[in-house]
Amino acid sequence: MDRPDVIIATDCGSTTTKAILIERLDEGYRQTFRGEAPTTVEAPFEDVTRGVLNAIQEVEELSGRRILDGERIITPAADGHGVDIYISTSSAGGGLQMMVAGVVQTMTGESAQRCALGAGAIVMDVLASNDGRQPHEKIERIRHLRPDMVLLSGGTDGGTVSHVVELAEYVAAADPRPRFGAGFELPVIFAGNRDAGPEVERVLGERTALHVTENLRPVLERENLGPARHVIHDLFLEHVMAQAPGYSKLISWTAAPIMPTPAAVGRIMQAIARRKGIDVLGVDIGGATTDVFSVFHTAAEGQADPAPGEDGTDDAGAPEGPGTVFNRTVSANLGMSYSISNVLAEASLENVVRWIPFDIDEADLRDRIKNKMIRPTTIPHMLEELQIEHAVAREALRLALVQHRELAVGLKGVQSERTLSDVFDQEATGESLVDMMVLDLLVGSGGVLSHAPRRAQTAAMLVDAFQPEGVTQLAVDSIFMMPHLGVLASVDEQAATDVFERDCIIYLGTCVAPSGDGKSGEVCATYELHLADGPVGGELRCGELRLLPLADGEEAEMTISPGRGRDAGSGPGQEHRALVRGGVVGLVLDGRGRPLSFPEEDGERRARIGDWSGALGLYGETD
Secondary structure, eight states: OOOOSEEEEEEEOSSEEEEEEEEEETTEEEEEEEEEEEOOSSTTTOOHHHHHHHHHHHHHHHHOOOOEETTEEOOSOBTTBSOSEEEEEEOGGGOEEEEEEESSTTTHHHHHHHHHHHTTEEEEEEEETTSSOOHHHHHHHHHHHOOSEEEEOOSOTTSOOHHHHHHHHHHHHHOOOOSSOTTSOOEEEEOSOGGGHHHHHHHHTTTSEEEEOOOSOSBTTBOOOHHHHHHHHHHIIIIIGGGSTTHHHHHHHOSSOOEEHHHHHHHHHHHHHHHHTOOEEEEEEOSSOEEEEEEEEEOOSSOOOOOOOTTSOOOSSOOSSSEEEEEEEEETTOOSSTTHHHHHHHHOHHHHHTTOSSOOOHHHHHHHHHHHHHSTTOOOOSHHHHHHHHHHHHHHHHHHHHHHHHHSBOOSSTTSOOSHHHHHTOOOOOOBOOOTTTOOEEEEESHHHHTOSSHHHHHHHHHHHHOOOEEEEEEEESSSOHHHHHHHHTTOHHHHHHHIIIIIEEEEEEEEEOBSOOOTTSEEEEEEEEETTEEEEEEEETTOEEEEOOOTTOEEEEEEEEOTTOBSSSSBTOOEEEEEEOOSSEEEEEOSOSSOOOOSSHHHHHHHHHHHHHHHTTTSSOO
């Protein structure tokens, strides 16, 4: 198949449908024009294609290129009109909402959760035989949530059958109705012990649209998430999207299967990590939820979940041994508008206030945050309002990373006794696969990050919330283009990565942060930056932030010599050499240690926050 020259891609979000035009130019693929329109999946239109056509029509007007013939997308491109392919992602209608179930909550339950999240779903609940709920509570929970589909797992091959069948009986007793298409049967995927398959078929075969696939955990030492993710994606199109208003028409227009928006973001991150051979952590913070994605190279056995192959399909099996591990988590109650009060409740008032550089009454702060919740489209008009919003964002991002670390872990129970009674009593022993010291690239997305008045504010929020260690590149998605590029990667990965580098990502710079702590004012590291004009060196002190100019596209060799007990990437006290990349912000030297600490006295704390803010010129302190 010839490579496409002109591509139109849309992302049908819950409120806005965004369209981008991608063209192959002399220097490669570039994103050239962009349009958007309100999503029309709900009344009064109840036809998602209306919003798609409106967004494409805006691209037509801006580009001068005729793409539509009435309500038909002109393909292929010819004589300066039309496009070669049309592709789309979607999270309209609430996206893909699933429940998952496993026999043991910290083992097959977590494997099922990782599988569904990686497929782009929002996991509404995780049922398990040992989750402490009574049978009637589980049945009522399934009936109340009305998921789009259920993923049922549990038992290694040849292992327990009775507990798996028990979970199936809860689903059958609940007899939940899907959100869309009331006359259709609920899709249920069984990816558990193959010996339990016939009994699960007996219990659910006539009550649900049951699909049987390979076991998620055929043995304790290995996850096999690929086959179940394929089935989730197929059922998303066949059962969920096909029943949503207008989607059957939209599906007929596209040259590749429609992807859930989060799955598409995960795919482009996997593609970048694989092509560059780097470890990537990304976050998308929205109004209601915060998604965190990670791709880490690992030598851990059993959990290598490779990125999609060159043909755009996931590998069917997860091989044992070294590889890359992709994880995605959804913090469903951490957001910057609809869920902003939940951030305050989960983080605590004290943790939000610690980032605010001025004195504020507790009741006043609570009122401001609640006003944002009930008026989610408002934006800060005063400097104090902006600083409060950024303080809340830091805590939402921090909590989302905590939740991501808890799920992005090595397989649990592998070295433990395998009798079922012992398995139920096991502690959660898996270690997190998220290692901030080896992280190469940290990418932020979402309104509060992408649309911050100054890019330095974005860099500061990422560094303060995620606290990267060693040497880490910082970047932000300029206009939330990653979903479009993720689905494009399934058609032409090279085109997707070209546009990602040239038009999607804005490099903020590099953060250099020796780990460890020390007394404020002590020298924590010395450094030397080898620039074209000559070397620049100095001392970085404990508790200090420093910004060095390093332009976007500029690279320089850097030598960091950390103090005793501190690690810059080569081990405690060892000199570390790295190639650092500049950006629109520059080179951030962070001597504040890990984890960050704050003075207990309010006046000292506010002064310290002011110093950090001034060092980066966040709110006009420096230019």
